[in-house]
Amino acid sequence: MAAAGRFIAGDWGSSFMRLYLCETGAPARILETASGLGIKFCDNPEAAFFDVAGAWIDRDGPLPVVLAGMVGSNIGWVDCPYAPCPAGLDDLAARMTRFEVRGVPVAIVPGLSCTNIFGLPDVMRGEEAQVFGWLAQAGAGGRRTLCLPGTHAKWCSVTDARVTRFFTSMTGEMFEILVAHSLVGRDMTPGTAIEAGDPAFVRGVEIAVSDPRLAVEHAIFSARSLRVTGSLSPQAARPYLSGLLIGCEIRDALAALAAAGEPVDHVTLIGAPALSLLYAAVLDRLGVVHAMADVHAASLAGLAALAGHTQPVSA
Known part of the structure; x- marks a missing residue:
């Protein structure tokens, strides 16, 4: 028993x-x-x-x-x-x-x-x-926008505690691939934790969000061109690329949601604290109010709620 x-x-x-x-x-x-x-x-x-x-x-x-x-x-x-x-x-x-x-x-x-x-x-x-x-x-009732940063980040639209729809941004995986396997990642200083206040991260964010015409596929190469022209150090290249990618993701996600009739004035971030802080920095730059939730606590709460429905069923 x-x-x-x-x-x-x-x-x-x-x-x-x-x-x-x-x-x-x-x-x-x-x-x-x-x-x-x-x-x-x-x-x-x-x-x-x-x-x-x-x-x-x-x-x-x-x-x-x-x-x-x-x-x-x-x-x-x-x-x-x-x-x-x-x-x-x-x-x-x-x-x-x-x-x-x-x-x-x-x-x-x-x-x-x-x-x-x-x-x-x-x-x-x-x-x-x-x-x-x-x-x-x-x-939570009413309409909410949730962002779950990660390898495949999710942007979820929620109305009255029901997920209506969502979309995926592959920012995390793009970053890993570019650093490990692309010309852009060549000669980058090996990874340490990226912080939201790092000037190189802030520089990448600023470039991404200040010009809506700058598509991410064009922005990425600047991590290479700035290195070649001596304007970006090997130590700064990795956080700079992170700022570009996260900046472009959030800029484009907010614009796409607004165009779809879901303008965003508040975002709840559910993710690992270090990564959520990077997303929060971009939202701050864009003037979007946000809150952060602990991903492990949220996951356990969801599984516990679902466990209440679990009944033994024979195979």
């Missing part, structure tokens, strides 16, 4: 597995944490899960499990169809894929899909737990 009031929540992405042994409450409390391989490294997800969580289950019994992220993708444990937008927490819960393995009830969050403001299909997996966790914590 499972220990009363306990459950396992997890964010299992392509690169990492993060599991939390939790106790129900308002808010849910983390008792222990554990980590393992990302789903893209797992030939046998069931074995990988029990390698990490097995000690908890052996001790506390067949605890209910709720997982979000790429674990529910076509390279994951099971392929979970996306929940279409507009969607609220109840819609997400109703579409979770549930099964029982080794006597343990597992529920996998489906992710969200939509047609974005550009008329293109868009998807997310994992971020939806953060979005609904923040909404559960904030009790």
Whole structure:
């Protein structure tokens, strides 16, 4: 018999597995944490899960499990169809894929899909737990714009606690590729933490936001041309490129939302603190009010809310 009031929540992405042994409450409390391989490294997800969580289950019994992220993708444990937008927490819960393995009830969050403001299909997996966790914590009604910075940043439109649509910006991945594999990244000083007050980051932001004609594909090459002409040091090149990319992303996202009839006067950032501070600096420069939320707290709140819907279901 499972220990009363306990459950396992997890964010299992392509690169990492993060599991939390939790106790129900308002808010849910983390008792222990554990980590393992990302789903893209797992030939046998069931074995990988029990390698990490097995000690908890052996001790506390067949605890209910709720997982979000790429674990529910076509390279994951099971392929979970996306929940279409507009969607609220109840819609997400109703579409979770549930099964029982080794006597343990597992529920996998489906992710969200939509047609974005550009008329293109868009998807997310994992971020939806953060979005609904923040909404559960904030009790937010009305219209909200959420930004989730990351490798594939998400810009979410929310109305009365329902995600209406969203779009993805690949800024984080572009930065990593450019630094590691492009001519622009050649001779850059190896990475240290980029800070919002770094003059080179501020310079990149200023160039990006001061001229709306400057498309990101044109702006990027300046990280090379300024180096060649002696106007940018190897130490400054990396934060400068970061400022360019994040500046262009936010500038273009706000313009696109306004053109789609969703003008933005406030943005909630849900992400890692260091990265959120960079986004906040750009929003400050553009005069957009913003707030920051802790991504781990938001994710746990979302998973805990969904865990309340988890019921043992036989395979």
